[in-house]
Structures are given as C-alpha cells and as structure tokens.
Amino acid sequence: MDADVVVVGAGAAGVAAAIHLAQAGREVLVLEAADHAGGRAHTRTIDGFLLDEGFHTFNPVYPENAMMLDIPALDLHPLAPGLAVKDQPEAPLALFAKPGFNPLVTASTLVTAARQGMFSLDTARGALRWMLPAINTRSAYPFPGDEPDMPLSESLDRAGFPESSKQLLIMFFAGVLGEDKGESSATYAKCMLKAFTAGQPSLPVRGIGMIAEQLVHRAQQLGVRFCFSTAVAGVDESRADRPVVAVVDGDSITANHVVIATDAVTAADTFGSTAPAMRGLSTWWYAADEPPEGKHLTMDPHARGPLVNTVVMSNTNPNLAPVGKHLVQASAIIKNHRALTDREALDHMSFIWGMDPGHFELIVRDDIVRALPTQLPGREPRAPQTLRNVVFAGDWCHSATLNGALVSGRLAAGAVLRANNRSTMDATTPPKKS
Ligand SMILES: Cc1cc2nc3c(=O)[nH]c(=O)nc-3n(C[C@H](O)[C@H](O)[C@H](O)COP(=O)(O)OP(=O)(O)OC[C@H]3O[C@@H](n4cnc5c(N)ncnc54)[C@H](O)[C@@H]3O)c2cc1C
Numbered sequence: 001m002d003a004d005v006v007v008v009g010a011g012a013a014g015v016a017a018a019i020h021l022a023q024a025g026r027e028v029l030v031l032e033a034a035d036h037a038g039g040r041a042h043t044r045t046i047d048g049f050l051l052d053e054g055f056h057t058f059n060p061v062y063p064e065n066a067m068m069l070d071i072p073a074l075d076l077h078p079l080a081p082g083l084a085v086k087d088q089p090e091a092p093l094a095l096f097a098k099p100g101f102n103p104l105v106t107a108s109t110l111v112t113a114a115r116q117g118m119f120s121l122d123t124a125r126g127a128l129r130w131m132l133p134a135i136n137t138r139s140a141y142p143f144p145g146d147e148p149d150m151p152l153s154e155s156l157d158r159a160g161f162p163e164s165s166k167q168l169l170i171m172f173f174a175g176v177l178g179e180d181k182g183e184s185s186a187t188y189a190k191c192m193l194k195a196f197t198a199g200q201p202s203l204p205v206r207g208i209g210m211i212a213e214q215l216v217h218r219a220q221q222l223g224v225r226f227c228f229s230t231a232v233a234g235v236d237e238s239r240a241d242r243p244v245v246a247v248v249d250g251d252s253i254t255a256n257h258v259v260i261a262t263d264a265v266t267a268a269d270t271f272g273s274t275a276p277a278m279r280g281l282s283t284w285w286y287a288a289d290e291p292p293e294g295k296h297l298t299m300d301p302h303a304r305g306p307l308v309n310t311v312v313m314s315n316t317n318p319n320l321a322p323v324g325k326h327l328v329q330a331s332a333i334i335k336n337h338r339a340l341t342d343r344e345a346l347d348h349m350s351f352i353w354g355m356d357p358g359h360f361e362l363i364v365r366d367d368i369v370r371a372l373p374t375q376l377p378g379r380e381p382r383a384p385q386t387l388r389n390v391v392f393a394g395d396w397c398h399s400a401t402l403n404g405a406l407v408s409g410r411l412a413a414g415a416v417l418r419a420n421n422r423s424t425m426d427a428t429t430p431p432k433k434s
Contacts, residue, residue, distance in 0.1 A: 004255065005027065005259065006031060006255040009261035010030050010036075010226060011038065011262075011405060012402050012406050014409065017412045018259075019222060019224070020409065022224050029224075029255075031231075033231035041208045041212060043210070050321075052209070053368065054366045058076065058203070058211065059196075059199045059202065060200075062403035076202035077316045079297055079311065083299065085168065087301075092354075093352075152186045153183065167301055167302070171303060176192050177279070178279030178374075180308065186377065237388050237390060243389050257420065258390045278396075279334070280370070282332050282367045283366045285328075286330070286346075287325050292355055297309050306344050307352065312326065328349070373396035373400050384414075386415055386419070
C-alpha cells in the first residue's frame with residue numbers, strides 16, 4: 001500500500017499534525033493503535049458518569065488551544081479561581097486566591113499565609129521576584145530576563161521561600177509535573193503558574209475527550225483518513241528513499257513522510273527517538289450522594305497522605321454525574337512504580353474534605369504509568385527530531401500539556417513540508433483556523 005504522509009498516533013499531537021498537513025494540501029493517513037482518538041486525553045462513560053482517563057483540566061488561555069479548537073463549543077465550566085488547602089485537621093479549608101481576582105479572598109489568603117508562617121515582607125519580596133519574569137511578559141517559554149533554568153526546589157530556596165510555602169508550591173506543581181521533589185525545571189513550573197494565574201483551568205461540558213472529537217472532525221473535513229485499532233510495529237528507513245511503515249497485523253505502507261506522534265516511551269523504545277522518561281499519575285473517581293462543598297482544586301500542603309489534589313468535579317460541571325449523584329476525583333503521583341492502595345487514597349481524601357470515608361463509593365481508578373514526560377531543567381522546546389523522512393511529534397517534544405502536544409503537531413507538520421521543499425507554512429507562525 002502507498003501513502004503520502006502517514007501519522008502514527010491520533011492523540012492531540014498526531015491529529016494536529018494531520019490538520020496542518022492537510023491544510024497544506026497533503027494526503028494524510030492516521031494510524032492509531034486504540035479504537036478511539038485522543039490518546040491520554042480520553043473520556044469514558046461508566047455507570048452514567050463521564051470520566052476522563054486521569055484528572056484533566058483544560059486551560060483556554062494557552063494560544064495553541066485557542067487557535068486549534070472551537071472554545072465556545074466546549075462549553076467550559078471553570079474551577080473556582082485559586083486553591084483550597086487543608087491546614088489544621090479540624091479547621092475548614094483555607095482559600096488561596098488567584099492574584100488580583102478578588103480583594104476579599106486575597107485578604108484571606110494573606111491572613112492564612114501569615115498564620116502558617118508563609119508570609120513576611122522578605123518572603124513576599126522573594127516570591128514576587130521569583131514570579132515576575134513569568135507573569136510580567138507576553139512571551140511564553142522560556143521567559144526573557146529570567147534566571148538560568150535550574151531545579152524548582154533550588155530556585156525556590158534561592159528566592160528565599162520558607163519551607164512551608166516551598167512545600168505548598170511543590171505539592172501544587174506535583175499534579176502537573178508528576179513529581180514532588182522539586183527536581184523539574186523551574187522555568188517550566190513558572191510557565192505553568194503563569195497559565196494558572198492568567199487563565200482559568202476548566203472542565204469541558206462532556207469531558208476532556210471533546211478536544212479529540214473536535215480535532216478529528218476538523219481533520220476529517222479536510223480529507224484526513226483514520227484507521228483505528230491499527231498499531232504500528234516500526235518504521236523502516238533503510239530500504240528506499242521512502243520509509244516503510246510496518247503495521248502489527250503484517251501489512252506495510254510505503255509513504256513519502258511519516259510523523260510519529262506517540263508518547264515519549266513508545267517514541268524511544270519502538271521508533272528510536274531520544275525521548276525523555278515519563279512520570280505516572282493515579283486518579284480515583286468516586287460517586288457521592290452528598291458532595292463536599294467547594295469548586296476549588298483542593299490539596300493538603302502538609303502531604304499527610306499520598307494525594308496531590310482532589311476536586312468535586314460535579315460541583316463545577318454537574319453534567320459529569322447522573323442526576324442525583326456527585327463526582328469527586330482524587331489524584332496521586334506514582335512513585336517508584338508502587339501502586340497505592342485504594343484505602344490510602346480514600347483515607348487521605350476523606351481527611352481533606354473532613355468527611356467520613358463511607359460517603360464515597362469508588363467507581364474506577366486509573367493508574368497511568370506513562371502520564372507526563374519529564375520536564376527537567378534546561379529541556380526547552382526545540383525543533384522536531386527528524387530521522388530522514390520521519391519526524392517526531394508529541395507533548396514530550398514541547399511541553400507536557402495538551403497545548404504542548406498541539407504545538408508539537410504544528411512544528412512537525414512544518415518540518416515535513418519544509419523537507420519536501422513544498423513548504424506552504426512557516427512552522428513558527430500559527431496558521432489561521434479554517
Ligand atoms: C492523568 C493525566 C492528567 C493530565 N492533565 C492535563 C491537564 O490537566 N491539562 C493538560 O493540558 N494536559 C494534561 N495532561 C497531559 C495531556 O494529556 C498530554 O500532554 C496530551 O494528551 C499528549 O498528547 P500526545 O498526542 O502528545 O500523546 P498521546 O495522547 O499519548 O497520543 C499518542 C497516541 O499514539 C497512539 N500510539 C502509541 N503507540 C502507537 C503505535 N505503535 N501505533 C499506533 N498508535 C500508537 C496512542 O494510542 C495514542 O492515541 C495530562 C495527562 C495525564 C495522563
């Protein structure tokens with residue numbers, strides 16, 4: 001069989017690459033191992049609940065998200081701005097404001113921070129100095145004028161954060177970095193903070209799977225063909241000028257170009273790229289008749305259990321639960337491949353919400369060992385890796401978010417088009433939505 005461009009993987013990166021290539025007039029065939037698109041950003045229906053595979057939020061502030069998706073059609077339900085934290089066991093949750101959002105909540109944040117010994121003039125100065133390069137610029141990543149990249153933990157120490165607020169920030173970032181040692185890139189963490197303060201993490205009305213639905217629909221309108229349940233075993237570049245894609249069932253497809261848009265570990269193990277390692281996350285999904293109160297991302301900064309955050313999803317987006325039921329998620333990082341017990345998660349979650357564990361009934365747990373590519377210091381976004389006529393895409397090529405995956409798809413498409421000497425797009429300039 002013959003094809004112009006084969007894309008391996010129908011996650012956000014692969015479908016974005018397919019859209020850009022099709023917009024430039026190329027014929028694109030997408031081969032996807034699973035029976036659906038979306039990769040890690042997938043939603044299932046279980047017992048009437050709409051459950052993402054692992055807790056996801058969508059932040060419309062990221063430029064590529066806004067450019068590639070019909071944001072109004074996602075009918076986003078924003079989480080409450082800021083964070084809720086469990087301080088003393090008997091005390092109610094304390095709110096940490098999103099800067100500048102609400103003067104009353106900001107005042108209560110300062111009081112809470114002062115009570116916890118997190119706030120002094122020196123701390124405030126250090127924190128501001130630390131955040132300003134990220135918040136005070138229009139550019140994305142890396143930020144001009146910022147300190148050289150280093151591990152987050154070291155960067156917070158240098159800025160003079162006391163142990164309590166350093167711990168709070170590291171626990172907050174653990175949910176988006178997949179680690180709680182502060183070994184990830186401080187620059188990347190600031191980038192996350194910038195997105196969190198400038199935009200509002202939100203829940204699409206029917207779950208994160210809506211992103212892939214929209215992308216696939218757009219790709220199909222442009223003539224992109226999809227083959228699901230079609231795993232690729234490898235790509236052979238040695239036999240001719242044109243790479244040969246070997247499908248697991250024995251078929252092979254000769255193509256002009258191949259875009260490999262799998263997760264980082266598959267890209268390295270099966271397709272020979274130099275991709276980073278990946279970190280794991282677990283999410284427990286619970287049904288409740290009586291929900292805890294609150295619409296914030298909620299966490300225990302003192303790490304008195306394994307969870308990095310918990311959210312009452314249906315308080316923000318009631319469509320995720322059947323009528324009369326409520327949906328709560330609780331997430332933890334997977335450390336050293338040790339799966340936590342359901343009991344450990346339930347006890348910690350009940351403690352955070354101040355409710356009896358009997359209120360919560362486990363629907364399903366997701367253990368995603370390959371959740372997020374590592375974002376170590378100095379690993380900045382870069383040009384797509386290319387092996388002759390094969391180009392790599394995926395969040396690991398740019399940044400560990402849906403936005404990063406979409407950017408990587410665009411950059412990979414640009415590399416294919418340039419390689420073919422038929423470039424109709426500048427890979428650094430986002431094309432207009434069709
Ligand atoms: C639990 C969790 C929470 C997250 N939270 C957020 C969040 O809140 N906000 C955010 O922006 N991002 C979040 N992310 C990250 C986001 O989901 C990813 O960055 C993004 O989905 C990656 O897209 P991708 O296309 O690069 O890779 P993937 O989604 O992994 O897509 C790769 C595709 O390749 C397919 N594939 C693999 N091997 C083969 C093969 N041999 N042949 C054919 N097909 C193959 C896979 O089946 C998959 O469909 C989260 C991720 C996880 C796991």
